[in-house]
Amino acid sequence: MTLPPLEIVLYTGAVSLLIIGLAGLVMGDNLVRLVLALAVAEAGVNLLLVLSGFRQGAFAPILLEGRVPGPMVDPIPQALVLTAIVIGVGVQALALALVLRVRRAYGTVEMRTLRARLHEDLDAAAGLPPETSRNAPAVERPA
Amino acid sequence: MRNFTSLLFAGGLGFFLLVLAADLPVGAAPMVAGEGILGQGPEAVGAANLVTAVVLAYRGIDTLGELSILFAAAAGVGLILSGMRRRADQRPDPEGGFILLAAADLLFPLLVIVGLYIVLHGHLTPGGGFQGGVILAAAFFLPLLGRPGDSLNHAVVNWVEGLAGGAFVLIGLWALAVKGDFLAPMLGKGALGSLFSAGTLPLLYIAVGLKVGAEIAGLMSTLQETEAAEP
Amino acid sequence: MNFVVLAVALPLLAGFLTPALGRSSRALAQWLGWGTLAVCIGVLWVAWARLDGGTVAIAIGGFRPPLGIVFYLDAVALLFGLAVPLMALLLWPREGTPQQFALTLVLTASATGLALSGDIFNLYVFYELTAAASFGLIAGRGTGAAQGAALRYLLLSAAGSVLLLAGITIVYLRTGTLNLAHLATLAPERLQDPVGLAAFALMLIGLGVKGELFPVNGWVPEVYGSVSGRLAGLLAGLVSKLAVLVVVRILVLIFPQPEAAQLMLVLGMLGIVAGELAAWRARDLRRQFAFSSIGQLGIVFVAFSVPGEAGIVAGLAVALHHLLVKPALFLLAERWGGSIEGLRGAGRGHWLASGLFILFALSLVGLPPLPGFWAKLLTVMGLMGLGTGLAWLGALTVMAATVVEAAYLFRTLSVLLAREAGYTSPGPHRGLDLVTASLAGLVLVGSVFALHPLGDGLKAMAAQAADVQGYIRTVLGDRAVARRGQREDRISEAHPASRGSDRPMGRADRAYGWPAGSPTRGARS
């Protein structure tokens, strides 16, 4: 049995993380889990990014005592991924703070309830009866 | 049903991305700009760690942007949670046990030293302001985990982050004033691989390290000070 | 021209210092913000005057492109760049905390960066910075609804960013460079195939979240419905346009394939339909404007999808018009909260506000000779000029949307101005809001008298923005243009499978001849 080339394995892994993250983001309901799913997806795409500079057998782009040790990998994706990770951290911090806030405001960490309550709130602020009275079925559909 | 559709679409996206792999030169991507940097980076910037050369010199404004994102996140979190600070009369979480307290006290100086080392050697070895900054933040946050009643002085944190960020921009503006290019490398390049080399890069990394440390410590302590909201 | 960087650096500097300063004096922080924005306006104004219709590339740090990051200045970039601090000043969160001032300043810097930057990853950074700053602004000190909306927006936007970054990664994998001009030279050879298109699709959807592209604009009604009119105006008026501007830069420079434009056209059309129809059904003023904004952005996307100068002229016209009108409308809606039916007679007695509303509504619907008409005409002309069935459908959609728009805007107006009063006013509009809205109204009316020079200016601007060769020449110098020409000739001969992947590992692309040496100045013209 021949193993697939390393880069394909790595690529597949990165894409899988991305997909797992996105699927979790769409299918999840718990807000904290959604934030985690987001972190997974970001990790996947960050891996993808750093993979774009990868070449097998090359060295890290650091000069040792002023010498080039051999063929080196592309330094740019490494810098980019550093930036991307930091961006991800900032956004996740914001997301968690918001989750805390939402839990305080609506008493829930469920996306479904959040949506319902949020829209009720928006409608109420606009002086409208809740939407369920107009077009929606009387009871909320089962999940 | 919804879950099935979601899975179907997620799988579809995965399928398309994997199909793309056939046409993507993964592992053998053309190195165009990267090769240029590998070629001229050491001379132009003077940093042995070429990633640092990219982060702080070639793509310095990216780094400024990412610092700003951290700043925006910290400011945003402060703003969002501003009404949720624990009140003085509320009981904080119980203090940590002996192991946590002792470890926090013991690790604090070590973490500070390691953090500073990583910050200062960012232009020579793997690491730099971001990584070192996070370690510094951990150093200051760890004691708070042990003693939830304490809190960081947010005014100091604000000033540190403000001044460190300001220093980064000011170094850039200094270059603009002297050399005519924002964030151009300044000062002598020094001997490649020595601590005092790569011109302003270490200075920039110190600013980054302080700013990241202050932001993350501030962020985490704000979150920690937030009352565990019982709905 | 390197001083233009100040327009990005100074607001960041001021923003960093504001929270600390604000601890001692809120007024000082506010004045620092205003002063900084004024300086930015001055900087960009001087740049505009000095540029005088030309184009300049600024190499940040003095690193010659494509190694370093460049800011590309042309009329379009500077115009939108100038709009950023101006609108930030007009829509400043006056009652806010120092943190909100800081976030507004950061938003200004990042939005200016979006307008100016010529590096695809740098654009991503500024895009994320814009996002991060706006999340804080939306949720900050707001109601529970604002925070819920912000969280939902954040999740959607972050998912979009993941896609955007994936798209950028694909582009980098294929080309090994991030500089837009350099990408433009490489694109004919390496990106104009299904893989490149896939990258474009990912980037379009990622950027579309902020640009209110259908269907990733679910956040729009929630956010605009729950934040203050000033912030909604800033987001709808400015930030969305800058996201679109980025899409357009990418589209024009890198992806001239018809499929790319068609994708944008189809999504834009769907956005028009969804936005205008939802606005037709909306029962409160704020969300009506939010949905209408989706529809208008749809028109912007549809207009920009027309290839060449015609599309850019039309897109710019629609975008600038909306940039002027929508924030003003949001400001007017500030005092007219609650359901539309409850506003019976609310406009009577507030004649300035009502008059402005009428003016903006007329312009949105496109009463000649108001600017909205010319924008719409240009869009339809561009689409019909293409002659394809899809473009015809697009033109039809734009025109049908106009009918719907007229129906709901004037239905709302008729309620506002109804004779019988069923509304107790919470007081007149705030003076500052009215002054800002009046300013927009004055510009709108004034532009009627300057249609000729405006039209010429717009055309010149569009010609410049559509000039890919000019962009490359400005950033990379003349040789690159010549090379691109040769490359385009060679495409047909190149075997598809041989693209990029079989290059010797780690070898520099010497063909471009980047001299290894000291940093050099960016090209200037």
Place this chain on the structure above:
Amino acid sequence: MTLLDGLWLASALTALAAGLFGRSPSAGPWLTALYGVQFLLVAFMGPLAYGADPVPASPAFSVLGYGLSWQFTALSWFFAVITAGAALAAAWFMSGAWGRHYAEQGGDLRLLQLALALNPSTMYVLLASRDFLSLFVGWELVSWASFVLMLAAGGVGVRWALRYLVYAIGGAMAVMAAMVLSHALTGSFEFGALAAVVPDLSAGTLWSLVILLSGGFGVKMGLLPFHLWQAGAYAETPGPGSAFLGAISSRMGLYAMLLTLFGVLGLGTLKALSIPWTPLEAHELLAWIAAFTIVLPTFTALKQNDARWLLAWHGIGQGGYMLMGVAMGDALASAGGLMHVFNHATYQAALFMAVTAVVYRTGTADLNKLGGLVTRMPLTFLVLLVGIIGLAGLPPMNGFVSKWLIYRALIDDGQPLLFVAAVVGTLGTIVSVYKLLHNIFLGQLRVEHESVREVPGSMLAPMLALSLIVFVTGLAPGLVLDWLTTVQRELGLAVLAPTLGGVERPDGGLDMLWVVGILFAGFGVGALIFLAGGRARTVHQLDNYAGGHFLTAEVRYHYSDNFYAGLMHRIGPWYRGSFQWLQDSVVAATDLLAQAAAGVYRVVQPAAWLLGVTVLALWWVAA
């Protein structure tokens, strides 16, 4: 400064003055004087109608490299003189007692004056347009100006105005599409450029142009199936506004059609465009649409119980005659169609004013709540009588002439079906206007109307003047037909050779001098008998019979409800409301779509859309 500049300036000044001083009823006469100045300026351009060179406007703009210019030609002048006259009459009518009354009733007189003033001024812009761009600019301005006038009433009028707006913007968008299509074909907005390439265009392109232009302008004319807005919108406007709108507003659609379909594409092109698998050509299609527009709205008018609505529905139907005449395109028919524009404006304005006068005195236009007013308002009765004779197309009024010309041409052209449609329309008109006359003026007076008096002079004068015109141009139609020869020449149509009394033709012409002479001779004979007989007895108005029962002053009985019960028994089932149903269906479908669109924004997970659209987009680019 040319006369056209002067006209624009005068109309702009009128609008300005109306906006500034319109609130005060005493400003009425001054405003009327300003309308008089406009009318005089148009009259000074009279030589246009006799072949003088076009009058250009000094302002000319260039936007985005396209020039906009304006000038008056014979065609413009013909419509402009009607506009100026209608505006003058309407302003005069409201200048005195009516305006004061309106203001006292809580109406916004300033808004009404301003809206009325805006209408002619925008129409002068439209009528002067000489390229697609200026045409569209003028078209939109006119649409919005009439929208403002419809809004002036408030209340239920607003609902109708909004409905009008939707139709009008839809029409305007069709016009825009035609204009941009023309630009795509020629690279310019000039009429000449399009006319030059017409011979090379494919049938499909020509059909697109014809459908877009006739559809777009047809909305304004109230052509089927776009007629549902008009009656309500015109009827619910305050009286003088109705008179003005009913007289000329929707004719702007005809003007624009003449300018583009006939002036640019040319009748020859329309005649050469055949509909596949049918014997019809494009111009016949237009004529058939016109035929339906004559018949259906006229019979809808028959069922109306509100005098204003009845007249407004007739206005739609009469528009059909105009289009039918013009679409047939020969010398007789086009002269008839064009002349009908003039005739309709005169009698329709008079009729609306008469009805408004009745409303002014009695407070209602409900045909079931009036009756017997002839003794109280004899002059108004006279005006209404003259008007309905004109509307019904009977001699000796001018409506007869134009309709005669059209009938005659239809017979000459061998169009029996269209002829039948035209005649059926006329029959419906006669039946329905009799109901109008009877229910208001004949029969027994109602108790609450005992004290009603004739309306004051400021209202009577314009009504009587219009009636006089209706009669004089019926007596000597050559006065108007002379102008039309120039218009026909301008449009490249066959040219009529009119005489003062009508037309002379070897196979039987029309000489209204004779017709009227004979008619009055007949009246004279009747009068002689009446006078010579000497057996006349004056009876009290209430002294009459109904259904064999003797009615007294105590038991008042005025037969008005379900007026044509017998007729309705026959044709009642034919009223289906299909177009109303169609309109409701479109609205319902839009609402359904809108619900779906709003549903997009109510999902639990907006990221699901993101995932979905990404997969679809990738699929699409990969395919």
